[in-house]
Amino acid sequence: DAANGTHRPRYRARLYDHTGTMVDGALPVVDGNVTEDADGTRLSVNIPTQATPQLLDARLLPAGGSVEVQWQFDGVTGWATLSHCTIVSSAIARPESDWVLACADRGRRIALNDLDPGHDPGTGTYADIITGLIRRTFPDAVVEASGQATVLPYPATADGVSGDPWALARTLAATAGAAVREDTARRVFVIADIPDIGTPVDHLAVGDGGCLTRYTIQHELGYNRAVVRWMDEDGGSLLRQGFAVDDRPDSPVALSRIGTRVTTRASVDIAAGQQPGRVEADAAAARLLREGNARMRVANLVHAQRPWLQPGDTITATYLGGPTEPLLVREVQVPLTTGEEQ
Numbered sequence: 343d344a345a346n347g348t349h350r351p352r353y354r355a356r357l358y359d360h361t362g363t364m365v366d367g368a369l370p371v372v373d374g375n376v377t378e379d380a381d382g383t384r385l386s387v388n389i390p391t392q393a394t395p396q397l398l399d400a401r402l403l404p405a406g407g408s409v410e411v412q413w414q415f416d417g418v419t420g421w422a423t424l425s426h427c428t429i430v431s432s433a434i435a436r437p438e439s440d441w442v443l444a445c446a447d448r449g450r451r452i453a454l455n456d457l458d459p460g461h462d463p464g465t466g467t468y469a470d471i472i473t474g475l476i477r478r479t480f481p482d483a484v485v486e487a488s489g490q491a492t493v494l495p496y497p498a499t500a501d502g503v504s505g506d507p508w509a510l511a512r513t514l515a516a517t518a519g520a521a522v523r524e525d526t527a528r529r530v531f532v533i534a535d536i537p538d539i540g541t542p543v544d545h546l547a548v549g550d551g552g553c554l555t556r557y558t559i560q561h562e563l564g565y566n567r568a569v570v571r572w573m574d575e576d577g578g579s580l581l582r583q584g585f586a587v588d589d590r591p592d593s594p595v596a597l598s599r600i601g602t603r604v605t606t607r608a609s610v611d612i613a614a615g616q617q618p619g620r621v622e623a624d625a626a627a628a629r630l631l632r633e634g635n636a637r638m639r640v641a642n643l644v645h646a647q648r649p650w651l652q653p654g655d656t657i658t659a660t661y662l663g664g665p666t667e668p669l670l671v672r673e674v675q676v677p678l679t680t681g682e683e684q
């Protein structure tokens with residue numbers, strides 16, 4: 343309710359060292375932004391430093407420390423965590439006398455901890471293997487797993503795996519019809535089925551009592567066929583192929599309606615023996631088709647700040663003239679500045 347009327351968002355930053363111990367609990371935020379999407383979470387925040395040059399504050403250097411950004415609506419809510427990310431780069435700017443901190447979710451750190459050639463990921467479900475890849479870098483990481491990834495068995499290979507463990511974790515999740523990400527507000531890794539329209543968590547509307555100020559709705563031609571190929575990462579040979587076709591007579595992309603096949607494709611490089619079965623492969627193609635066709639209608643909403651919204655949330659939006667539709671949130675961009683729209 344507060345976000346639908348006059349309100350004052352405030353932000354503060356809290357600094358932690360590499361052990362997770364807070365070393366500064368109230369850094370004022372000059373400006374910055376938080377972006378969350380399918381690629382993860384990126385946090386950019388500017389905090390003031392002393393006007394007189396002196397020795398650098400080593401706590402702000404990219405040496406394992408992290409920054410937590412919290413928000414509140416002044417006089418309405420308490421402090422809540424928006425994002426807690428690891429510092430990946432820092433710069434000091436003069437004459438502005440600002441520290442410019444760039445931070446990212448811990449998936450970035452996992453990606454930098456390359457797997458040795460022939461690494462044995464173990465056995466179990468896809469969720470078990472992904473959890474092992476996460477805890478290889480962060481042994482105490484909390485992982486919440488649900489959905490298909492917790493029941494589908496991982497097809498172990500005698501050759502093992504290698505390369506970027508975070509990219510592998512995301513590939514394995516996609517194979518199981520899921521996604522893996524870090525919920526940076528809670529610092530918890532989440533493995534869950536790819537989200538679809540569900541119960542709305544918020545409503546954005548134009549006019550009195552609403553917060554929606556501008557919007558753009560874009561329409562594109564969709565797909566009526568999807569192909570997913572699993573390729574041998576060593577030899578490049580085809581290991582498995584999955585197909586899906588939208589042949590519904592009332593489909594907006596039916597062949598009888600648009601006149602041609604429109605195909606979306608994806609290719610996954612993987613070790614021999616790790617390819618999914620036929621049923622799983624076709625299911626992956628069906629998901630690719632669904633995701634591609636979600637872009638047939640895309641809304642870009644600009645509104646008063648609502649820092650609690652996250653990718654995967656379902657919201658409803660009411661536009662000029664009254665039409666209302668449910669939407670699946672794909673990306674959020676939160677400015678860390680009072681008065682700036684989200």
